Amino acid sequence: MSIAAVAHRHVFGLKGDVNNCIAYLDEQTVIYPAGHNSILYNTESKIQRFIPVTEKCEGITAMAVSANKRYIAIGERSDKPLCALYDLHTLRRRKTLSPQDTEGKDFVSIAFSSDAKYILTQTGPPDWTLYYWSWEKAKMMASVKTANLPVEKGASHGVTAGAQGSVAVLSSTSMVAREAAFGSVVYEVSFNPTDNTQLCVIGNGIFKLFRYQEGVLKAFAIQKGDLKNYMSHCWSADDRIIVGTEDGKILIFENNGELRAELNYLHGSSQIPRAVCTMFAYSKGFICGGSNGSIAIYDKSDEAGSSAVAQQSGQSQLSQSNKELYRKVKELTLQDENAKITSMAISPSEDNLVCTTETNQMFAIMLAGTEMKGEESRFELFSQPFHHGQVTGCDTCIRKPLVVTCSTDRSVRVWNYLDSTSELVKYFPEEAFSVAIHPSGLYILVGFSDKLRLMNLLIDDIRTFREFTIRGCRECRFSNGGQYFAVVHGNTIQIYSTWNFENLGNLKGHNGKVRSLFWTQDDSRIVSAGMDGAIYDWALRDLTGTSGSGIKREGESILKSCSYTCAIATTDGRSIFAVGSDKTLKEIIDSQIVREQESDAVLTQVILSQSGRMMFVGTANGTIRSMKYPLGSEPGDYQEHQAHSAPVTKLRVSYDDQFLFSTSEDGALYVFKISDKEGRGLKRDREIVYADEILVTKSDLEEKNSTMAELKTRVEELKMENEYQLRLKDMNFNEKIKEVTEKFMQEIEALKITSTVLRTDKEKEEVRHEEEMAEERERHARELMELETVHNAKLMAEYERYQELQGRSTELQGQWERQMRDMQAAKEKALAELTAHFEARVKEKQAEIDQLQQELKSQHLEFTETTRETEQDADTEILEIKHRYEKKLKEEREIGLRLKGENGIMRKKFNTLNSEIDAHKAEIGKMYNEEKKLHGVIKSLEKDIAGLKKEIQERDETIQDKEKRIYDLKKKNQELEKFKFVLDYKIKELKRQIEPREQDIQGMTHQIKEMDVELEHYHKANSNLELTIADLKLKLRAAEKEVAKEHARVKGFAATVKRFKVDLNECVQYIQEPKLLKTHIKNIYQKYCLSTDTSITSSSSATPAIASSSTTDIQQEYARQREYLERTVASLRRKVTKDQSIHRADNVRIMAENVALIKEINQLRRDLKGTRAREKAAEIALKHVKGQDDESESPSGPTRPKSEVTAYRLPPMASPPPPPLPAVVEQQALSTQ
Structure with a gap:
């Protein structure tokens, strides 16, 4: 299961209803909107780049490109108008602007300022509001209603009415009436390129100029006169x-x-x-x-x-x-x-x-x-x-990279999707409802309102070949092999042979209009869907006979609540996928709906790729969805791509599964590049080689050949004529070149002589100029010295003058401050007088208003009576007026005759007056020039006055702010004094409650101090013990040093004995030689008996027996001292261990007592807090009781001080901070941890 990748490649279309819908970015790039995208089109490379709209956008309404061609603003229609700003270099969205206080849904006009920092957005109906944005901060600076200004605002706008800036106020009622008469539609807004604060708005009966000042858009010029x-x-x-x-x-x-x-x-x-x-x-x-x-x-x-x-x-x-x-x-x-x-x-x-x-x-x-x-x-x-109408039909072929479309603009167009060009365009007198192209790309089938036509695609024309009497054919399709085509005739589907045009069968069963036809890959089945909610699967076993016995309806799925618009089948024909008006994508197998995937929008079209691995769906919002295929259980298993701005009418996939084509009611044709989940285009078993053949009629070819022969003859004649003309021109040009050459040679010789003369003159002038330059340098040096002297003197004078002016400035500053104080006092006095005066005036005016209201009622009664009497006397007065004016008409006729005579006399006087007027005009011209000069002086003085007024106004505002600040501080000071009185009373009450607690705390503090003294005693005992241990350690170190010295002496004696034995052994060797023996004995005696260490051995006996006994005594003394020191050290260690255990027990006991004391202190704090809360509740209850008593006894009498205290609401008192623990306890706690 995967979702195919979809990428925008090209679009044929334009959304022309967008305001300012085209702009240049550079010499080769143009940007314009198409559907739900903004297109950046390069005119040289023919490449398009796309900027899609945001999600939930209903369409693009306006565009604007900044002056620096860096940013584009796109206005989008949605629940709230949206302006998305994009960087044209990266095509990424920078900001999104959307006002929240508007009832409109779109922007009708957008404009950038010249520096691209600000932007204008004008909303549409019903409020017609202009918004002024600083878009980089996404901040709305100001807004104003541009079409229907309110009455109170319209009266404040002025109209500029002359070069001198005279302003006439426009009546608000007349302005609203004019705008209502003209419809009050705004078309465009713009910035002044040289002033970002000046804006212009135009529309139907609207021409207004605004200026942005102090956060408000103010209208300063509204066109008057005939709008x-x-x-x-x-x-x-x-x-x-x-x-x-x-x-x-x-x-x-x-x-x-x-x-x-x-x-x-x-x-x-x-x-x-x-x-x-x-x-x-x-x-x-x-x-x-x-x-x-x-x-x-x-x-x-x-x-x-x-x-x-x-x-x-x-x-x-x-x-x-x-x-x-x-x-x-x-x-x-x-x-x-x-x-x-x-x-x-x-x-x-x-x-x-x-x-x-x-x-x-x-x-x-x-x-x-x-x-x-x-x-x-x-x-x-x-x-x-x-196209400039909705596209009603679309189809593609196999042998050529062509897509054919038809539209309500009565045109049929053929597009080349590889070259991104339009191959053929043909307009017809009737509107085309549907179109299909033959797999070879040479024929198309078009359903018109009167007939169905089979047409040939020629090199430059679309020519009808065969007509079928089928009116208003809304859907037609060629079979995949091209030998058949199916058309819709009302509720019936008719199948014809492409080659002999024989009707091979009729498929009947639909009760409503058929909206979709689909041939399976082997042309053995047809899937049809209609507005009646029916989907039929037709098997075409034998189409050779004329009876239609080989056609059988093998499957059907009827859902009356859904009007189907498209149905397709997989390559094997087992599964059918359909979409309709119920916002679901259905998968049908064996006439049963096995899977439904709901959507948030109406799905209009569905298509599968030729390989059966990719599925695409078109919506009524104009988007294209790449579905996860096979279909998953989750409704959101798809990727949505912005394309059209209107519902999708057709979807088609190219035969090689490389391109997806979509058309819509907005008239655009989108071409998408599609690929599988790895991002590679799907490759078929063998590459497709597109055909280059075209259809040409015999008559056209013969006419073309004859035309070519005539043109060749004409070319030969022109070639001979041109060769003769060229020869004549060559001869003339050669003669002219010879004459011009001789002329130029003579001029060159003359110029050489002139050049020699000028060179001599130049050398002379150079010598003269060098002499003059030397003289000028000397003169300039002298002048420079003189100027330096003069300027130094002037500088000293100016410095003295500056000191003098600075002193005067200080004096003027003092005078100004005194004057400001006097003015402030006078102003306060005048303000008080004006306040009293106008309060009296207000009372008088109120009395007058009451009196006038009474008079208005009486006058209304009188007016009613007068109107009745006037209606009764109307006929009588009309007759009297008629007789009076007839008499007056006779008198006026007589006066007219008399005036004719007087007219001749006045004409003579008029001629004399004309001459006087001419003389006066000359005088007026002189005075007008003087007036201009005076106007200039007045303007300069007015500017000075305006500056001084502005400074005075700023000073007044500063003074007002200071006065307001002083008044606020005084008021705050009074409140704080009252608050202080209340707090003092509360503090006294709290002190009385805290005293017993404080006594308990003092007792506990005294107990803690006693414990601190005891703890300090233990510290001193520990210190003494530590000093004793240190002394014993020093004695032990001294004893160890003495032992080490004795060990060294013992080792020295042992070495001496060893050497003596060696020497003695050598003397034994001479036992037979007395002289040598004697000599060696003497040497040994001198070495061991008379050596430098005799001081060590002299204390002992001279014989070896005596030395041996002294060594034994020394070793016994060392052993005795060591045993004594070891016993002393062991006893000290036991004592120190015992003292440490006692000290540790004392520390644990003291810590336990401290913890208990801290817990008790915390408990006392909680009790104190609860007591304060209870006290506050009691005070509130007491206030309530006293308030009721005061209201019942003397509600208007003076309040007592205590009631005045309770009249203010106190903020909750913060609990006092806990008393700090003694430092010794904290240190002890830390040492224990």
């Missing part, structure tokens, strides 16, 4: 707003909302006004796109062409200054002249222009190669022609 349907706008390079309207007007506004100029958008030879649907600004001007495929390029005009705008726009009443703005330099027309242009984009180099239409097509043109003043240029298709 129009403003459809598009852009900001020009000179900071103007250019707006296009539905009635063919181009309005040019200044950035303060003042209307500067108005142009008529006229197109074609007939000069018919066109609606301006989209606009785009570029470096030289702007480009307009309108209805009927019209595009116009306007450039900023110069002084020479200042009248071009007036001529092309038809504006004869514009002032001279407004005629020098823009002029039309080029008109362009799309191939489809009935298409409405919805969006445009220009490449960064401004060489290429691409646009989209409402029919989901993209067109492009090269601006750099077109002559702006030549004949009208035409656009060409940018990529491929796309």
Whole structure:
């Protein structure tokens, strides 16, 4: 069981209803939406990259690309509108913006600021709210209602009405009425490219400018006068707003909302006004796109062409200054002249222009190669022609890499999915409902509303070959071998032979419309599904006869509650998979539903790969699901891939299991690369070699051959004519070259002579300039010394002046502080007076309001009576007025005759006055210039006044803050004093309760001190014992040293004896020689009896017997001393051991007593806490009782101090910290551990 891997490869289609749906990223890359993806299309490599939408998205509504081409913002429709921002380098999502306080579900327009730090999002109905975001922080800076402004807010907005900045307030009621009349639909929003705080909003009857100030979007210019349907706008390079309207007007506004100029958008030879649907600004001007495929390029005009705008726009009443703005330099027309242009984009180099239409097509043109003043240029298709209606049929073949589709736009298209191109497009007068392609790729079967047609695919055309009288065929399929095809005729399925077109059988059984046909791999069975909830398995044993006896219905599954839209079978035909309206994928074996896998969306299509190892499902949400196959028990065993923005209508898999094709009601055809679980494409038994053959009719071939022969003859004639012309031109050019060569040689000689003269002059000038430079250097050195002297003197003077100014500044600071104190006192006094005055005024106005209400009631009664009387007297007054005005009309006619005579006299006076007016105009011009100067002075003074006012306001605000702070501190101080009084009372009460506890604690503390004294006594005893042990150890070390010395002396005596024996043995050898013996004896005597150690041996006897007895006495004395010391050490050790055991027992006893004392102290603390809680409860009960007594006796009387104390709620008292244990006890506890 595995899930197949699916990767987006290519898409044929465009989602044209997205606001600003196309943009250039660089010279080769364009981004546009298709279905539920944003496509990055490279025009050179023809490779597409995909940015899918987020989960649970219902569709893309708006797009915007930042000015630096780094980020893209995509608006998505969902429960709450969503704006997803992506990095175009990594294609990863950076941020997601979604307002929570809106009732809308989508964003109708999105715009980036010029530095790409801020973003605007405009929601749709019903609230039409504009949001201003700092998107990197995901922070909403401000928001405002742009369409239906509330009454209280509308009155505060102003309208700019003149170059001098005069502002007229727009009535809120009239604004709401106008917006209601125009529908209040917002189309576009944008930033001012030079000011991130200025915004523009346009719509149906809406043209507003906002400014972001202090966290709020404030409207500072709302268009007044006759409101129009403003459809598009852009900001020009000179900071103007250019707006296009539905009635063919181009309005040019200044950035303060003042209307500067108005142009008529006229197109074609007939000069018919066109609606301006989209606009785009570029470096030289702007480009307009309108209805009927019209595009116009306007450039900023110069002084020479200042009248071009007036001529092309038809504006004869514009002032001279407004005629020098823009002029039309080029008109362009799309191939489809009935298409409405919805969006445009220009490449960064401004060489290429691409646009989209409402029919989901993209067109492009090269601006750099077109002559702006030549004949009208035409656009060409940018990529491929796309469907602009829902795709109703789709099929693929075996022998060619082709996919055929049909749509409600009445077209049939053939696509090459390897080259990602459109092979054939053919429009028909009727709508095509279904299509199928023969496995050879040479024929297609198309079901139209009137007939079913079998057509040949030619090299450049789709031509009908045979027609069948089957109306409204919604489904048709060729068999896998291509020898049969099945078509749906109402509730009946008819099977025909592909070669002789004979009806081989009719499959009857469905009670509703048949929506799916499927041939098994060996063409022996057909699986059909219908809207009646029935799935039938038909066996086709013998189709040679005409009776249809070889057709048998072998299986059926009927579920009335489900309307099936698609059913398929496995390669062996045993299992059937079906989807329908009940959101489940069913597996049917032997007419029984053996497995159902539920889904969260309606499943519309299901398909199995040719190998039977991969399964794919299309949903009503437009997504493609790669299912785990064979089906598992879990409903979530699939991978979902974003594709279409509408329900999937067809799914097909290529014969080699390499590609998956899906179509939808959004008109897009998606091509996916599919592979198995290891990520490798599934390989068939043998590689498929696609065929290159095409069908050509004999008549077309003969016509082509004759045309080729004629063209060859014409080419030969042109070749001979061109050769003759070339020879003539060569002769003429050779003569001209000879003349030019002679002329240039003469000029070269003359230039050589001139060069020699100039070189001599140059040398002379160089010598003169060197002399002048030396003189200048000397002069500059002298001037530099003089300037240094002068500047040093000035610097000293300025330093003295600075010291003087600093002193004056200190004095002024003191004066200012005194003045501020005086002003503060005066302000407080005036504030108190104003407060009293206005309180009295408020009382008076309230009395007047009551009186006016009484008068209003009486006047209402009088008005009712007056109205009744007026209705009774109306007829009488009408008759009187009629007679009076007839009489007045006669008098006016007589006056008119008299005025005619007076008119001649006045005409003469008028001529004299005209001459006087001209003289006055000259004087007014002079005064106007003076007025301008005065205005400049006034503006500078107003700026100074505004700065001073602002400083005063800041000072006032600071003073108010200080006063407020002082008032808060005073109030807090009063509260703290009351709180202190309450706390003092509580402390006294608590002290009275704590005194007995403290006495107990003092007694225990005294007991602990006594125990500390006893413990210290034991410490001193231990110290004395330790000193005694140390002395004994010292004595033991001294005895050990004496023993060691005695051992050394014994060893020395033993060595002497040994040497003596050796020498004596040598003397024995001379026992027979007396002289030698005597000599050796003398030597021994001198060596042992007269040596340097005689001092050691002199204390003993001179004979060997005496030495031996003294050595024995010394050894006995050492043994006696050692035994005495060993007995002493053993007794000391026993005593120390006994003392340590006693000391350890005392320590354990003291620790046990300390632990008991600590437990008792903790218990006393808990008792104290409980006592405090009980005391607090008693105080609350006492407050309650006293409050009731006060209310019953004297509720308005003065309160007692104690009741005032209890009137404040006290925070819970923290329990006092426990008394610290004595340091000796803590040290003892640590030593014991």
